[in-house]
Amino acid sequence: MTHPRPDVGGPLGKMQFSDTTGAMITLGQPKDRWTMLFVYRGRHCPRCKRFLNKLNDALPAWTAKMDVVVVSADTMEKAQADRAEFGWNFDLCWGLSEAQMRALGLYVSDPLSEAETDARFAEPGAFGITPEGTLMLVDISNGPAARPDLAELLDGMTFNIDNNRPVRGTA
Structure with missing residues (x-):
């Protein structure tokens, strides 16, 4: 099976999510700040909760x-x-569709049992998005055990933002 990679350096494509307060969050269009999007497996995952x-x-x-x-x-x-x-104090959204999972290049899993969850879900991912809506950084995993170190990721993103670094991995 081939796994499509997201188009780093290209537009993310407009994605909308509802958050737990009822607000609509839109990604992939111009805004005044960078965005870090974290995808988590869902309520069933204790590793996600720790992260x-x-x-x-x-x-x-x-x-x-x-x-x-x-x-x-x-x-x-x-x-x-x-x-x-x-x-949690961050924008917590729900309803990530399978089409959105695949557009992000995420690995998608079926539940191991009904005790785990009742529908397909995305494996973890982190995505740095420029104010123009361009995908700048991608970190994905095919399971719950591999996660980015948050301090290192923030340090790297801060360096990229402060120094206007180009997107890498496009050759």
Whole structure:
């Protein structure tokens, strides 16, 4: 099976997500700030919770430099339950479609059992998006064990932003 890669250096393509407050978040169009999009597996994943708790702890440093959006394929009810349980302060979105997963180049998994979850879901990913809506950085995994180090990722993104670094990996 071939796995299409996202087009770094190209436009992300417009994507809209609802967040747990009812607001609509739109990515892939011009805005005044950089955005870091994190895709998580969903409410069923304890590794995602640990990762997102770390992100929430570091959120002020992240939001000083860019917007942070987190999304899963979960239902609104599951996302709201996560927000209520963990008190996360980032934009927490739900309803990532399979077409959006594939457009981002994410790996897609079927649940191992109904106890895990009841629908296909995306494996983790992180995407740096320029203010123009260009995909600048991509980090994806095919399972829950591989995640970027948040401090290193923020440091690298800050360097890229502050020094107007070009997109890499396009040769």
